[in-house]
Amino acid sequence: MLSYAARRVVLLVPVLLGATVVVFVLIHLIPGDPAGALLGPTSSDAARAALRANLGLDQPLPVQYGKWLWQVVHLDLGTSIARRQPVASIVWEAFQHTLVLAAMAAVLANVVGLFLGIIAATRQFGIADRSAMGVAALGTAVPSYWLGLILVVLLALKVQLFPTGGMTSAIDGGSPGDILWHLVLPAVAAGAAPAGIVARTVRASVLEVLRLDFVQALRARGLSESTILFHHILPNALPAILTVMGLQAGYLLGGVAFVEVVFSWPGIGNLLFLSIGQRDYPVILGVMLFVSFVFVLLNLAVDLMHAALDPRVRTSVTG
Amino acid sequence: MISAAGPTAAELRGPAGEAGLAAPGTLRALWTRFQHDRLATAALALLGLIVLICIAAPLTSPHDPLATEAVNRLAPPGSPGHLLGTDGEGRDMLSRLIWGGRTSLVTGVAPVLIGLLVGGLLGLVAGYYGGLTRTVILRAVDVLFAFPAVLLAIGIAVTLGPGTSHVIIALAVVLVPSVARVTESATISACSQEYIEAAKASGVHDASIVLYQLVSNVASAPLAYCFSIIGPVIVFAAGLNFLGLGIQPPDPEWGSMLYGLQSSLLVAPLTSIVPGIPIALAALLLDVIGNAVRDVLDPRLA
Numbered sequence: 298m299l300s301y302a303a304r305r306v307v308l309l310v311p312v313l314l315g316a317t318v319v320v321f322v323l324i325h326l327i328p329g330d331p332a333g334a335l336l337g338p339t340s341s342d343a344a345r346a347a348l349r350a351n352l353g354l355d356q357p358l359p360v361q362y363g364k365w366l367w368q369v370v371h372l373d374l375g376t377s378i379a380r381r382q383p384v385a386s387i388v389w390e391a392f393q394h395t396l397v398l399a400a401m402a403a404v405l406a407n408v409v410g411l412f413l414g415i416i417a418a419t420r421q422f423g424i425a426d427r428s429a430m431g432v433a434a435l436g437t438a439v440p441s442y443w444l445g446l447i448l449v450v451l452l453a454l455k456v457q458l459f460p461t462g463g464m465t466s467a468i469d470g471g472s473p474g475d476i477l478w479h480l481v482l483p484a485v486a487a488g489a490a491p492a493g494i495v496a497r498t499v500r501a502s503v504l505e506v507l508r509l510d511f512v513q514a515l516r517a518r519g520l521s522e523s524t525i526l527f528h529h530i531l532p533n534a535l536p537a538i539l540t541v542m543g544l545q546a547g548y549l550l551g552g553v554a555f556v557e558v559v560f561s562w563p564g565i566g567n568l569l570f571l572s573i574g575q576r577d578y579p580v581i582l583g584v585m586l587f588v589s590f591v592f593v594l595l596n597l598a599v600d601l602m603h604a605a606l607d608p609r610v611r612t613s614v615t616g
Numbered sequence: 617m618i619s620a621a622g623p624t625a626a627e628l629r630g631p632a633g634e635a636g637l638a639a640p641g642t643l644r645a646l647w648t649r650f651q652h653d654r655l656a657t658a659a660l661a662l663l664g665l666i667v668l669i670c671i672a673a674p675l676t677s678p679h680d681p682l683a684t685e686a687v688n689r690l691a692p693p694g695s696p697g698h699l700l701g702t703d704g705e706g707r708d709m710l711s712r713l714i715w716g717g718r719t720s721l722v723t724g725v726a727p728v729l730i731g732l733l734v735g736g737l738l739g740l741v742a743g744y745y746g747g748l749t750r751t752v753i754l755r756a757v758d759v760l761f762a763f764p765a766v767l768l769a770i771g772i773a774v775t776l777g778p779g780t781s782h783v784i785i786a787l788a789v790v791l792v793p794s795v796a797r798v799t800e801s802a803t804i805s806a807c808s809q810e811y812i813e814a815a816k817a818s819g820v821h822d823a824s825i826v827l828y829q830l831v832s833n834v835a836s837a838p839l840a841y842c843f844s845i846i847g848p849v850i851v852f853a854a855g856l857n858f859l860g861l862g863i864q865p866p867d868p869e870w871g872s873m874l875y876g877l878q879s880s881l882l883v884a885p886l887t888s889i890v891p892g893i894p895i896a897l898a899a900l901l902l903d904v905i906g907n908a909v910r911d912v913l914d915p916r917l918a
Contacts, residue, residue, distance in 0.1 A: 315759030326775045434907075438899035440851045442858050443874065443892030450885040551764025555855050559878070569767075570859055573774055585771045589763045596761075 301611040302601055309597060316589040317369060320582050321362050327578055334578045337378035374583035379575040384583035388565065392587065395564030397476070398557065399549040401484040406491035406549075407542050413492070414499020414538075419526065421504065429496065436493030441552065445486035445559035452482060461560070479562075487556040491545035498541040502534035509533075536607040543599030547592055649912045656908030663901040666894070670717035679708035681715040681868050690884040701887040703873070704880050705866070709890055716868030717894060719780060723862065723869075724850030724898075726784045731791030732842045738792065739799025740834065744807060744826055754800070757793040765790045769852070773861040780869075783862035787853055791845070795838050802837035806830060836913070843909065847902035854895045870895050 327334040332348040349355065368375075374384035410433075417429040453461040459482050506512065507530060515525050554566025561567060565584050572580040604610040651657050669676045678699070685706035693701045693709075700709035742753040760768065772786035806812065807830070815825050854871030856862055863869040865876065873891035881888045 311755060312758050312762050315755070316762040319759060319763070320771075323771055323775045328777060434900065434903050438847060438851070438903050439896045440855060440892060440899070442855055442871075443889070443896060446874070446878065446881065446889055446892065450881060450889060454882060454885065548764065551766035551768075554766050554770070555858065558859060569770055573770075573860060578775070581771060581774050585763060585767055588767055592764050593762045 298605060298611060301604055305597055305600060309593060312593055313590060316593070317366055317586065318362070320586045320589075321365060323585070324365075324578070324582060325358075334576070335375060335378070337576070369586065374586065375579035377572075377577055377580050379572070379577045379580075384579045385587075387568065387580060388583050388587045391563060391565045391568040391584075392591070394562060395550065395553060395557070395566065398480065398483055398487065398562055398564055399546065399553050401480050402488035402549050402553060402556075403491065403542075403546040405484050406488035406545060407495055409488070409492040410495025410542075411499055411538075413496035415503060415526070415531075417496065417500040418503035418507065419522075426500075430500070433493035433496040436489040436496075439489060440555070441486050441490060442555040442559050444489055445483065445556050448482045448486055449559070483553070483556045483560045483562055486559070487549060487553045490552070491549060494545060495538075495542060499534070499538055502537045503530055506530045506533045536603055536610075539606065540599060540603045543595070543602065547595045547599070550588060550592055550595070646912050650908055653908040653911070656905050659901040659904040659908075663898065663905065666717070666898065666901075667721065670714055670721060673715045673718060677711040677714045679711040681707060681711040682866055683707060690880055690887055692884065692886055693890065700890055701884070703877060703887070707866075709873075709887065712868035712873060713870065713891065713894055716870050716873060716891075719863055719867070720850065720854055720857075720870040720895070721898070723780055723783055723787070723853040723857070725846060727787035727791055727853070728842050728846050728849055730784070730788035731795050732838060734788070735792040735795025736799045736835075736838050739796040739838065740803050740826055740830060742796065743800040743803025743834075744822070744830060750800070753796065757796050760789070760793040766852070766855075769856060770859065770861065773856055778861065778864050780863050783853060783856050786856070786861075787849060791849070795842060798841045799834060799838045802834045803830060806833045809833075840910065840913065844906045847899035847906070850902070851895055851899050 324335070330345070330349075332345040333340065336344055336348055372385050374388065376382065377384055377387055380387060413429040413433055417426040417433075420426050448459075449461050452458045460479055512525060512530065515529055520529075551566075553562075553564065554569060556562070557564045557566035558570045565588060569581060569584055571577075572584075600610075685702065687706070688695075688698070688702050689706045690704055691698050691702040691706075693699070695701055698708050698710070700713065702708055703712065738753050738757070742750040763771070769783075769786045769790045772789055773783050776782035776785065812825065812829060815829055853862075854869070854874070857869045857871030858875045860872070860875065863872055865872065870891050874888075874895075877884075877888040877891065
């Protein structure tokens with residue numbers, strides 16, 4: 298297991314370097330002068346010339362990449378055009394908010410998905426199965442940003458049960474109860490699609506184990522259905538289920554972006570949205586770079602967890 | 617069905633990719649089995665109707681989608697002359713949804729087709745040649761997997777600037793890696809079959825082996841995958857338009873209409889929510905159809 302983990306960590310290095318190359322290429326895809334794009338339209342000629350020299354824009358691309366990478370390694374992601382603050386601190390602040398929302402949505406999605414999936418699998422082809430899978434299909438098909446708007450109309454405007462937004466800072470200030478209150482609607486909107494996917498995976502994995510001979514043997518020995526389900530079937534279906542759950546949590550890191558815009562939740566999605574309007578390229582690229590690193594580490598954690606639970610995975614390192 | 621030495625006459629007649637999936641007779645049998653699923657058949661008919669209405673927008677749209685009516689702003693659905701009401705500028709919602717559907721459907725389907733072509737080709741080459749070629753392609757694919765899909769698409773679309781074609785490119789780049797992986801693993805398992813070895817031994821060109829033997833036998837996996845993601849990609853594409861990427865006002869598109877009406881949520885909640893209905897409906901119908909198609913192709917799962 299240790300050598301598998303070590304190999305996976307080593308394989309991470311080229312992927313992370315590749316991610317920096319992608320972001321570097323994107324900087325150069327911006328139409329016009331990168332220095333102008335990174336400093337904004339109001340920047341002085343002197344400032345542009347200084348950045349051009351600093352980035353080495355007159356030098357060959359590999360040298361430019363090296364210089365830029367050196368800055369990135371030192372956590373220098375440049376300065377925001379719109380806010381005149383270091384990108385790194387802006388992104389970090391927003392990321393914490395996204396993490397809170399994504400975690401809440403992931404918990405909600407996994408609990409609901411697990412519940413629906415187990416109900417559906419244990420009553421295959423029954424009314425409960427059909428309704429649970431119908432709910433799952435609705436959850437995956439309904440756009441999160443639209444569901445968010447509907448929740449706002451129904452529960453925030455009509456009934457005024459929850460706030461429509463207005464979360465300024467969940468990190469400092471605000472009691473846990475207040476944060477939770479602001480979290481409910483966005484988390485439901487963001488978690489609906491992953492809940493549907495988890496439900497389908499749980500149903501399929503549980504059904505697969507249900508068909509195995511040992512379940513028949515356990516029934517023959519007179520074990521109760523609930524004992525068989527919770528002590529024998531679920532533990533066997535768990536590695537596949539946990540992997541999908543982990544992947545959905547990773548998806549949510551980007552997927553909550555739409556919901557953040559609807560509820561003005563101050564996370565990276567909302568930051569991106571504001572930065573698009575302001576053409577704030579340093580922030581946009583800083584967000585991408587930062588989130589890709591977190592995403593890669595999260596996916597590694599999911600893979601290692603899968604390998605720890607299912608020894609067969611360890612022998613087949615992806616080529 | 618397919619001879620080892622080269623393409624048969626029947627195979628050359630049929631469309632590439634489908635030849636290996638099923639012979640014409642088998643396709644008919646699959647269609648018959650699909651029709652047994654009444655829900656899926658109804659979904660297919662409804663989706664076809666929506667697509668037709670959008671394609672025939674000049675004929676089906678009751679009003680000019682850009683014509684504003686200052687006195688008739690934010691009319692609720694069911695108003696005389698405006699079946700689905702009007703937006704904040706007094707433009708007819710139904711007409712805008714019909715015209716906007718063209719953009720929304722194209723922005724959702726085109727990236728999947730591009731992703732299928734590019735990703736499929738990369739996966740085929742990686743799986744067939746193996747070795748260094750495979751390592752290079754799979755490593756490049758891994759790098760694109762390092763970004764959450766939503767963020768990568770936003771990042772690419774932003775740097776390319778506004779425009780529907782830029783959103784299509786951004787989404788296609790995001791889809792290529794997963795299609796490439798699906799195709800690569802299908803190619804590897806197909807390459808271990810004896811008929812490929814026989815073709816190689818008899819001195820057939822690499823290109824013609826890939827074109828005539830592999831494509832037709834590998835196609836079903838990436839085709840099934842791509843079909844299953846059309847719905848989510850339509851939702852995703854409308855979401856990018858919702859964020860202000862892609863099409864620019866006043867041109868209609870489902871996602872950007874939804875964003876444009878967000879400020880009217882308090883005044884006209886019903887009208888403001890209408891543009892989301894076709895997005896969700898298209899995704900739901902495609903989901904129902906996709907499940908039925910999968911059950912028909914692989915009855916063990918049903």
